[in-house]
Amino acid sequence: MISDATKVRFAKEVAKYPADQKQSAVMACLAIVQQELGHVSTESEEVIAEYLGMAPIAVHEVTTFYNMYNQGPVGKYKLNVCTNLPCQLRDGARALHFLEKKLGISMGETTTDGLFTLQQSECLGACADSPVMLVNDRCMCSFMTDEKLDQLVDGLRSAEDKQ
Amino acid sequence: MNANSLLSQFRATGIQTCFHDRHINPQILAGLNGANWRLNDYEARGGYQALRKILGQDGASSTNETGVGLTQDQVIATVKESALRGRGGAGFPTGLKWSFMPRQFPGQKYLVCNSDEGEPGTCKDRDILEFNPHIVIEGMIIAAYAMGISVGYNYIHGEIFSAYDRFEEALEEARAAGLLGSNILGSSFSFQLHAAHGFGAYICGEETALLESLEGKKGQPRFKPPFPASFGLYGKPTTINNTETFAAVPWIIRNGGQAYLECGKPNNGGTKIYSISGDVERPGNYEIPMGTPFSKLLELAGGVREGRQLKAVIPGGSSSPILPAAIMMECTMDYDSIAKAGSMLGSGAVIVLDESRCMVKSLQRLSYFYMHESCGQCTPCREGTGWLSRVVDRIESGHGRPSDLDLLNSVAEDIQGRTICALGDAAAMPVRAMIKHFRHEFEHHVAHKTCMVPAYV
Numbered sequence: 005m006i007s008d009a010t011k012v013r014f015a016k017e018v019a020k021y022p023a024d025q026k027q028s029a030v031m032a033c034l035a036i037v038q039q040e041l042g043h044v045s046t047e048s049e050e051v052i053a054e055y056l057g058m059a060p061i062a063v064h065e066v067t068t069f070y071n072m073y074n075q076g077p078v079g080k081y082k083l084n085v086c087t088n089l090p091c092q093l094r095d096g097a098r099a100l101h102f103l104e105k106k107l108g109i110s111m112g113e114t115t116t117d118g119l120f121t122l123q124q125s126e127c128l129g130a131c132a133d134s135p136v137m138l139v140n141d142r143c144m145c146s147f148m149t150d151e152k153l154d155q156l157v158d159g160l161r162s163a164e165d166k167q
Numbered sequence: 168m169n170a171n172s173l174l175s176q177f178r179a180t181g182i183q184t185c186f187h188d189r190h191i192n193p194q195i196l197a198g199l200n201g202a203n204w205r206l207n208d209y210e211a212r213g214g215y216q217a218l219r220k221i222l223g224q225d226g227a228s229s230t231n232e233t234g235v236g237l238t239q240d241q242v243i244a245t246v247k248e249s250a251l252r253g254r255g256g257a258g259f260p261t262g263l264k265w266s267f268m269p270r271q272f273p274g275q276k277y278l279v280c281n282s283d284e285g286e287p288g289t290c291k292d293r294d295i296l297e298f299n300p301h302i303v304i305e306g307m308i309i310a311a312y313a314m315g316i317s318v319g320y321n322y323i324h325g326e327i328f329s330a331y332d333r334f335e336e337a338l339e340e341a342r343a344a345g346l347l348g349s350n351i352l353g354s355s356f357s358f359q360l361h362a363a364h365g366f367g368a369y370i371c372g373e374e375t376a377l378l379e380s381l382e383g384k385k386g387q388p389r390f391k392p393p394f395p396a397s398f399g400l401y402g403k404p405t406t407i408n409n410t411e412t413f414a415a416v417p418w419i420i421r422n423g424g425q426a427y428l429e430c431g432k433p434n435n436g437g438t439k440i441y442s443i444s445g446d447v448e449r450p451g452n453y454e455i456p457m458g459t460p461f462s463k464l465l466e467l468a469g470g471v472r473e474g475r476q477l478k479a480v481i482p483g484g485s486s487s488p489i490l491p492a493a494i495m496m497e498c499t500m501d502y503d504s505i506a507k508a509g510s511m512l513g514s515g516a517v518i519v520l521d522e523s524r525c526m527v528k529s530l531q532r533l534s535y536f537y538m539h540e541s542c543g544q545c546t547p548c549r550e551g552t553g554w555l556s557r558v559v560d561r562i563e564s565g566h567g568r569p570s571d572l573d574l575l576n577s578v579a580e581d582i583q584g585r586t587i588c589a590l591g592d593a594a595a596m597p598v599r600a601m602i603k604h605f606r607h608e609f610e611h612h613v614a615h616k617t618c619m620v621p622a623y624v
Contacts, residue, residue, distance in 0.1 A: 014201070016213070020320075020361035020362075020363070021361075025382070025401060027382065027383035027384075028381055028382055029364065029383065031325075031365070031366055031380065031383065031433060032363070032364065034366070035325070035366055056383070058383070061440060062383075064419075065384070065385050066384065066385060067612065069386065070325070070365070070367045070386075071366070071367030071368060072325055072365040072367035072372065073365040073366060074325070081170075084420075088485070088530070088532060088536055089287055089288075089445075089518060089532045089533055089536075090287055090288045090444035090445055090485075090516075090518050090535075092529075092532050093445040093446055093519075093520065093524070094444070094445065094450070101478065116551075126287075126367075126369060126536055126540065127285050127286070127287040127288075127326075127329050127365075127369070127485075128325075128326040128327070129285055129292075129293050129324050129326055130179065130290050130293060130327070131287065131288050131289065131290045131442060131444035131450070131516070132183075132184040132290050132442060132443065132444055132451045132452065133290070133450075134444065134450070139174055140328070141366075143174045143175075143177075143178070143328075143329075144178065144326070144327065144328075144329065145174065145177035145178070146177060146179035146180065147177075147183075152177060156173070156177060159168065159170075159173040160170055160173065161172045163169055163173060166172075167202040
């Protein structure tokens, strides 16, 4: 279930660390799996454990400790809106509520079409850009006014329709 | 339009927050425009001249008897003279930290850059890494040289993945140019540097939690001592500095420790990047000399927004005690002035609150954060942060009891100083400072079940 191409990416991470410290690559390997498969399953954890010479439970400990690993399937687009204090002062919570209304779900839920998961998040480290939102762990969207949130959600929906 | 190109439209350009003319004598953010982050751009700005200088290859300085431009001792002495203090939050003198490293230790030693920037309010390392990555690489190479270290890692906040990708790209450029790797610029000095990323854990900004994470484990802090200088990554001697600290080093080596010190004020050398967020007209990063009055910084950020009155400022990231406007307006922005006023300069993250803000609601969000991010290792923090959060919640929602203020203070007091790492203190300090300075607002909430200040989005 993990392709050769993925293993090439794993190898690049493992090469950063001493030969007897392959475990150091576990964070990166889990992030790679999540990028390719959408979430980290028990099977993925087992494959990574074997690849890195770790106990599967040690990999699971990492998956469950860090907030950004998806422990189950999520929507095709995971939207994480920061609502920590600096963002709260600049419409962060408002952006989250706007998306709840627009998507018809509460934070923590996924739309029935499986397209969007909406989450509240802690500090993304982009406080001056508020409202900020992280899409699928890797894409930070800044200054997300209501109009931009409309553009983003409507744009992603129409991009999916065309496929 | 496909999804990726759509999403890329919403990426920050840095124009509003970083590339403005409202820095004062900038060193790290000088001359950046978002496009000029590459090696050749950095070299055009004088980049890697400091490295050439210590290796005796800048064509100006003469090499000494050992065949280099600056010895390890000379580099450390220069950094000590500069009065550079750690930019991550603790403000520990960098040169002193470097001198703790057992340079003659025969085994492997490590250098680590802490780019796990998650302290609410802080967004400076992200701009440094995205827009000037080579300045961090050069700073790390110089540090590695000074301490005789051959391997380093830069651990980058997982939420700013584009900064991680950017840094990886910059590393490739530096390797290809012979600035990183074996026999740097033909010298006998070798240094390998790699990037690693977090994935959503505030606690990994704590240096020993970061080391645990780098070892592929849960990021739970270690008991200190032993300190990383004797028992760090993989149990080997390790020096950890913040991104901005490393970024300050090349300028210091090029211009001298004294010149850097003179940019700031005694015991507080150089410039510092302040991230201003909250109720100002122009939130962003501002690089200004240490010791600049807070009032000047506020003016650079366009003042309090919509002409409102300043109410309070959290001067050094969400963990630092809040200061009322009257006290803050008398402060200068440096470690000593803010400490004297009863708070901390911390990471230089300035969160501004205007007159319309309810302090109970503000504290509610912060207390939730610390509960969410407590790693669960120490009982006082694991249980205490939840307790604080629930009590502040009930005050905010109109179910507070008159005894709750004393209860909050007592729980906070019982957390502080009783945990392995500083997260417990970080959760307790905002609570105590909020009640100390704004007790009447909390009492009003308890008595009237509503905010003193009605307008709060």
